[in-house]
């Protein structure tokens with residue numbers, strides 16, 4: 001289907017298997033995302049979407065298969081974890097900000113402490129990112145003083161501050177009140193439009209259609225179907241995709 | 250016998266008993282310091298992913314936590330050497346010091362559980378977020394998890410101290426001349442029944458005045474931390 005660009009994929013998963021105990025969560029996942037692309041992963045609950053994301057930054061080790069991120073082989077047991085985490089950012093459903101640190105510290109601490117970058121540079125970058133998220137005045141606030149939407153935008157700034165090549169978004173609006181979904185989605189969209197490679201798991205079908213270059217549909221641990229969003233939503237091929245889209249649209 | 254003379258007798262014995270109470274305070278302070286130090290290691294050990302470390306820490310914690318304090322005290326009093334030799338010089342280990350070590354065992358075990366509980370109460374997402382940012386497990390523990398635990402550990406730690414100070418009179422059983430032992434001595438040497446109740450009441454008031462504020466502060470902290 002898109003074999004012609006496969007060699008240039010920034011992120012590629014080949015034959016990825018993962019079982020928790022006897023329960024096979026991933027049963028041969030094939031996925032490729034090119035640099036600058038925005039990939040949306042959709043699918044029923046429990047189909048393994050979060051697990052796919054977590055294998056990409058090595059939070060969940062795989063049983064079989066190869067995951068490649070540029071020149072890093074994620075599935076190599078001797079992979080340099082810091083280098084990997086430097087290049088892949090992640091934003092979680094529950095924000096997971098550090099409550100005892102200010103917003104600015106949350107954004108700046110990892111590049112300073114993990115990547116050993118000079119504090120002055122990192123803090124300047126962090127302030128710029130916060131400004132981009134329209135959170136300039138919140139730099140010295142604590143996460144507990146922020147709304148869910150604001151916290152999630154801080155989490156996005158925190159991921160960006162590591163200057164990654166790819167950011168993984170795992171249902172970043174699922175824990176938010178409806179009125180905050182929009183502000184976070186537009187923040188994600190801005191990140192994507194600035195050229196960041198994004199892989200996002202989402203239940204927001206409209207967002208997937210508008211913001212993604214490519215949509216992947218997962219069911220029971222495999223990618224059943226993928227395509228350009230327009231064609232994918234207008235004319236799904238696989239019966240499982242059809243059934244899912246009928247339910248959610 | 251008039252009431253004023255009983256009051257005068259109590260007052261006369263008060264410094265004697267207060268000096269004994271000083272020993273209770275000294276034992277409790279030393280035991281909480283030693284016990285907290287050891288408890289931190291045991292508690293961190295309990296959360297370790299290294300099998301042996303985790304197993305040993307859990308076993309020690311459960312052993313010392315579920316044993317009567319008095320039994321642990323007896324163990325330390327009778328099993329510890331009465332004197333130690335350091336670079337040629339011989340030092341006697343006074344019984345109050347051996348008792349202190351006896352108290353630090355259950356304190357360590359209880360604090361170990363406080364540490365483990367506090368670490369366990371931090372959402373898993375904190376570990377994951379740190380891991381995704383490239384932090385190692387140990388750096389995550391010390392920079393991200395433990396700082397959040399301190400406020401959670403403070404109230405139970407203070408309660409543990411209050412429990413400890415009220416347990417220190419157990420040392421009188423093994424011959425330590427602390428406040429209870431001295432109160433008993435005072436009562437015996439006065440040899441009058443009417444003296445007994447006021448003297449023991451004085452002892453109770455002493456412990457109460459010392460311990461009650463600690464419990465109050467602990468409760469206040471707990472309420473404060475719960476709301477944030």
Ligand SMILES: Nc1ncnc2c1ncn2[C@@H]1O[C@H](COP(=O)(O)OP(=O)(O)OP(=O)(O)O)[C@@H](O)[C@H]1O
Nearest residue numbers: 020021025043044045046047048049050051052171
């Ligand atoms: N650490 C784990 N241990 C055991 N089972 C797990 C673990 N993580 C995930 N699972 C199971 O794997 C399956 C897939 O989980 P995953 O979180 O990847 O699904 P998902 O597609 O993201 O679902 P959702 O839309 O509900 O988030 C689920 O049934 C889940 O219970």
Ligand SMILES: [Mg+2]
Nearest residue numbers: 049050051171
């Ligand atoms: Mg999920």
